[in-house]
Amino acid sequence: MPTGTLEIKAISAHTGPIPGRGVQREEEVCKYIDVTTCIGCKACEVACVEWNDMPFQQTTFDNTYQTMPATQWNYWNLIRFNEQHRDDGSLMWLMRKDQCMHCEDPGCLRACPADGAIVQYTNGIVDFVQENCIGCQYCVSGCPFDIPKFNSQTKKVYKCTLCSDRVGQGLEPACIKACPTGCLKFGTKTDMRALADARARQLREQSGFANAGVYDPQSIGGTHVIYVLHDATKTEQYGGLPANPVIPPTYTIWKTAAKPIGLLLALLAAPVAFFHYVMEGPKEPQP
């Protein structure tokens, strides 16, 4: 768990208090991605692989500039390319940096049945702790963005850490550091949201993108990675960004309420049997 000095806010499948909660003063952090100024250079992809010491990957050519079809257990940061034809016949290259969104209400953490395998820091970063991972892949099912990736050799799941090891030491994430256009920025959630709102307004008012907006989906309490989009009404065109990401209710209502209640009701059979014996006695063979 590369926490550095980060304070933990939530722990997967944890009973009892969260150690250290509320003992530090921490700002919520956020990665700002301006899709409109991304040039698709993939410096962020390289920086991610470099910083996290991941083995180099075979790329897949699919007639676009995309490195591979999807992120992998050892490739956490992928620029998704999409050629979009506009109504006037002109072409738009849409490039979205795809990685973990670090949701305020993380579906992976909710789905996880292993104590401490997924943690959320007070600053909003969601981190996988492979040491505690049992390899069940419920997190894959709980994630609306298809981010956690399973390694069948180690039987563990991996994803972007938002460079929690760097952030814990007061550094910005590696991808931010590598970006040559300034389309990636890192700061507090408040600052980044304000910056994104200002940029979206600029796009609407000065650049003719009437539907420009910020992607910070409230269905999962907002995210700690936010996008500025040319057209916030068509999120799907940016490499399948869900308009309204949701955690399956099986990991919210069912897991937090129905499961424990169901178990208690089922276990009630034991005291019922015991008191049946006390009150009615056994049924002996007759006579």
Next chain:
Amino acid sequence: MNGAVERFEERARRSVGAHWRTVVREHELLRHPVYTRVLHWTVAIFFILALLSGFAIYSPWLFHALTPLFGGGPMTRMLHPWFSLVFVVAFAFQFLNWLAPMTWTSDDGRWLKSLKGYVTNREAIEPEYVDFFNAGQKVYFWAIVASAVAFLLTGIPMWFPRTFGRITVAIAYVLHDIAALVMLVGFIVHIYEATAAQPGTFRAMTRGTVERRWAWTHHPAWYRRVTGRDPRADYEQARQRAEG
């Protein structure tokens, strides 16, 4: 006389006949032959292993209590589907073995209507029509059949989530939980009924035999079928003898 000698005692051997090593003495009836008993305990052992390893992952409240039994979280996760697979396969044989006596009849409907009397031990002996299994046992059997099918159909997507997709897994896991809760209730009741609630029952699944008086008490129609005698009359006779 020790057990090994008893086993080959002449009278016992005669009554054993095709029953392999089930010794049926006087005043006893063969209840479950060796094949049934071996199947039952194979099912039981792997059911319990699957139950414990499953409930370890079921709830955070059980995770730390149950995962050490299997060597930690990753081992629990790895072993659970294999335990379950053996359980399902073993139960499939038991299903075929018991399909005939477990078939639902109109008498079973009658029995369920008088369930309250059964639970409160109202009658000394069971109604005339109760055969090899009563309706309660049949309900448990068919609940296991339904759950085993549900476990298998929902367990496979959870075992290979990438093949089936996230929504399939999210739904499958709820159905898997419900089946597990049903099985947990059934399991608790089953253990109680087979031990403390009905003395003389447990040996049916260990030694394979029951006392004749157990048979006319709990399964009169079966008693009539295998002995050719009237359960009620034999019961009355035994009662008079005991009182007299």
